[in-house]
Amino acid sequence: MPIAESPIVILCVVAYLVACSGIGVWAMRRTHSIADFLVAGRTLGPIVLVIAAMSSIMSGFGFVGGPGLVFESGSSSLWITFSATFGFALSWILVGKRLCLLAATREILTLPDAVAARYGGRWPRFMMALAILLGVVGYLGTQVLAIGMVLVAVLEVKLPVALLIGLGVLAFYSVAGGIFAGVYTDLFQGILMIVASLAVFYYALQSGGGMSRISATLWEMNPEFISAWGSRGPLTALSWYLLFALGNVGQPHAITKFLMLRDIRQLKWGALMTGFCYALLSLLWMSIGLSMRALVERGIQSPLESPDLAAPVFLLNYIPQWLAGIVFAGLLAAIMSTADSFLNIGAAAVVRDIPIAVLGRSVSRELLWSRVVTGVLLVVSAIFALYMENLIALLGTFGWGTFAAAIVPSVAIGLNWKRASAQGCVVSIAVSIILNFALELSARHGIYILPRGMAVGAFSLLVSLAVFVFVSWYTNPREEERLAPDVRAAMEV
Amino acid sequence: MTQAPPGFAGNRAALAIGCLSLLGLLCSLLDYWLLFGFVSLALLVSALAVGFGRAGPRKPILYTLVAVFLIYSALLAAIAWTYQGEGEPALFLGFPVSTALLVYGIWPLGFIPGILYLLIFETSVLRRERLEKFMAEFGREEQDR
Numbered sequence: 001m002p003i004a005e006s007p008i009v010i011l012c013v014v015a016y017l018v019a020c021s022g023i024g025v026w027a028m029r030r031t032h033s034i035a036d037f038l039v040a041g042r043t044l045g046p047i048v049l050v051i052a053a054m055s056s057i058m059s060g061f062g063f064v065g066g067p068g069l070v071f072e073s074g075s076s077s078l079w080i081t082f083s084a085t086f087g088f089a090l091s092w093i094l095v096g097k098r099l100c101l102l103a104a105t106r107e108i109l110t111l112p113d114a115v116a117a118r119y120g121g122r123w124p125r126f127m128m129a130l131a132i133l134l135g136v137v138g139y140l141g142t143q144v145l146a147i148g149m150v151l152v153a154v155l156e157v158k159l160p161v162a163l164l165i166g167l168g169v170l171a172f173y174s175v176a177g178g179i180f181a182g183v184y185t186d187l188f189q190g191i192l193m194i195v196a197s198l199a200v201f202y203y204a205l206q207s208g209g210g211m212s213r214i215s216a217t218l219w220e221m222n223p224e225f226i227s228a229w230g231s232r233g234p235l236t237a238l239s240w241y242l243l244f245a246l247g248n249v250g251q252p253h254a255i256t257k258f259l260m261l262r263d264i265r266q267l268k269w270g271a272l273m274t275g276f277c278y279a280l281l282s283l284l285w286m287s288i289g290l291s292m293r294a295l296v297e298r299g300i301q302s303p304l305e306s307p308d309l310a311a312p313v314f315l316l317n318y319i320p321q322w323l324a325g326i327v328f329a330g331l332l333a334a335i336m337s338t339a340d341s342f343l344n345i346g347a348a349a350v351v352r353d354i355p356i357a358v359l360g361r362s363v364s365r366e367l368l369w370s371r372v373v374t375g376v377l378l379v380v381s382a383i384f385a386l387y388m389e390n391l392i393a394l395l396g397t398f399g400w401g402t403f404a405a406a407i408v409p410s411v412a413i414g415l416n417w418k419r420a421s422a423q424g425c426v427v428s429i430a431v432s433i434i435l436n437f438a439l440e441l442s443a444r445h446g447i448y449i450l451p452r453g454m455a456v457g458a459f460s461l462l463v464s465l466a467v468f469v470f471v472s473w474y475t476n477p478r479e480e481e482r483l484a485p486d487v488r489a490a491m492e493v
Numbered sequence: 494m495t496q497a498p499p500g501f502a503g504n505r506a507a508l509a510i511g512c513l514s515l516l517g518l519l520c521s522l523l524d525y526w527l528l529f530g531f532v533s534l535a536l537l538v539s540a541l542a543v544g545f546g547r548a549g550p551r552k553p554i555l556y557t558l559v560a561v562f563l564i565y566s567a568l569l570a571a572i573a574w575t576y577q578g579e580g581e582p583a584l585f586l587g588f589p590v591s592t593a594l595l596v597y598g599i600w601p602l603g604f605i606p607g608i609l610y611l612l613i614f615e616t617s618v619l620r621r622e623r624l625e626k627f628m629a630e631f632g633r634e635e636q637d638r
Contacts, residue, residue, distance in 0.1 A: 075592050082595065085603030086537065093544035093610055097619060105631040211587030219582040219589065226582075228572045228591035235526040242517075242533040245603075246540060264624070268614040272607035279600070416543045417507040451524045459521060462514040465536075469511030486631040493619070493627050 027177025070289020087248025401457020
């Protein structure tokens with residue numbers, strides 16, 4: 001990874017870390033109960049909700065992996081980032097109102113709480129918490145590793161030291177301020193990302209000589225690369241579009257934010273605004289990868305050791321230093337905003353959801369234990385990141401697809417379809433976990449069960465949806481009559 | 494609580510999702526990618542139908558969703574049709590034509606569900622009188638008072 005030697009870049013990154021810590025101190029003073037810690041006391045306004053949801057979805061994968069994917073396979077990965085406009089609207093339409101209404105009638109602090117209210121019994125809650133925990137461990141590991149890599153590049157320190165600094169700040173504001181700190185750092189981080197993205201888009205086009213010139217260079221290199229499907233082909237592009245549009249509704253770190261909204265009527269602009277804000281971030285995803293590849297093809301830039309270096313190399317060599325500083329801070333922001341959301345839902349799964357499912361009650365002193373578990377999750381993720389990189393990579397790939405396949409049927413469809421049953425919920429979650437693991441693992445060992453190009457997560461999502469609908473249909477035709485009156489009413493408003 | 498007006502979601506839209514998922518699996522296994530694309534779009538629009546299910550009035554929303562599906566499908570077919578594997582590129586606004594259809598067509602089209610949600614929010618998605626009735630009957634804050 002290239003090393004940033006500019007004091008301006010270092011200054012920006014340090015200033016960013018200090019600002020996050022400051023927000024942590026402020027949030028700590030506002031966190032007095034478990035509801036404050038997990039759902040910010042249901043006090044969020046519409047702008048904070050929009051930016052926090054967007055920041056949670058745009059992780060390090062988007063800021064580093066996205067340009068890397070474009071650099072490597074051209075237009076294929078644009079189908080991922082372009083799906084977000086549709087995906088965010090789906091989130092608002094399918095689950096926004098339902099989750100807000102449920103939270104207005106009961107103490108719903110987590111997604112498994114909502115699932116338990118909808119289906120009753122312990123198994124749906126347990127399976128949902130398990131799926132979330134498995135996804136969180138993997139996703140968190142990749143985010144932790146990414147934080148370390150960025151700080152290694154900027155501060156020129158060893159990975160363990162970089163992890164200590166980055167995770168120290170993350171631990172401080174997440175443990176002290178819970179989700180209050182999480183969403184308000186998300187707000188700050190999201191604005192930083194948008195500014196960074198717009199500026200980088202301008203410089204990327206300028207460095208490449210304009211979009212037409214970039215396209216012409218890439219066409220000369222390989223016409224497939226810059227055509228609509230990219231070099232990975234149509235099945236990959238289309239399955240990614242499905243997985244990332246519909247799967248958006250199943251990302252717990254984003255949809256849990258609906259439980260935090262102060263007033264349900266403030267949902268109105270969110271579907272459009274979140275998609276719009278994310279579209280601005282997509283400009284960075286698209287432009288860096290295409291521009292860098294054109295620069296390499298023209299011999300202006302030497303070949304990269306890895307596609308993931310496209311973004312860092314571009315930032316250090318083709319934009320002004322002050323902007324590179326802001327973008328590096330934005331990059332760190334993208335990673336940390338996702339990580340803090342995962343910490344929050346992971347801690348909730350351990351302290352609240354699994355104990356309620358297994359023992360029938362939550363642990364005593366939930367707030368204290370949530371803070372302890374948040375810290376423990378960070379330490380475990382750091383150990384995984386340092387010593388079990390292969391496992392992290394597997395679980396990281398597994399993350400989005402598992403969340404999508406496990407959560408979309410039970411939450412997105414289940415909260416809108418009264419005949420959906422607890423059996424359908426439990427079986428579809430179990431199938432999605434097993435299938436995702438089995439297919440990812442076999443692909444890593446060179447065994448391709450699916451046609452080449454089909455995204456594993458998209459396949460699992462389709463299986464899980466079919467299982468959910470048909471198991472629900474055949475198991476309990478009278479499910480509708482078992483719904484609690486408030487849940488039934490929340491599904492009818 | 495007054496019974497909500499029947500929507501087109503309910504069992505039909507959910508069953509459509511189940512059937513389309515099976516069809517999507519079949520298309521992917523047989524590598525019929527274009528058909529897989531159309532099925533995916535139908536699945537996404539069915540998911541919108543489930544979400545808007547009880548947001549009546551039924552027909553205008555249904556027609557809008559059908560229109561969204563048809564425009565998406567036309568764009569997808571156009572991308573497949575204009576896809577060039579070789580020769581001189583025909584550029585449109587900086588991109589080869591098939592990529593331009595993706596960037597200037599598929600991408601902005603994703604805003605339509607969000608715009609629809611915004612436009613019908615007060616009249617259909619969350620009608621004031623129904624929300625007030627719900628909150629009066631079940632809202633925690635109202636019951637605490």
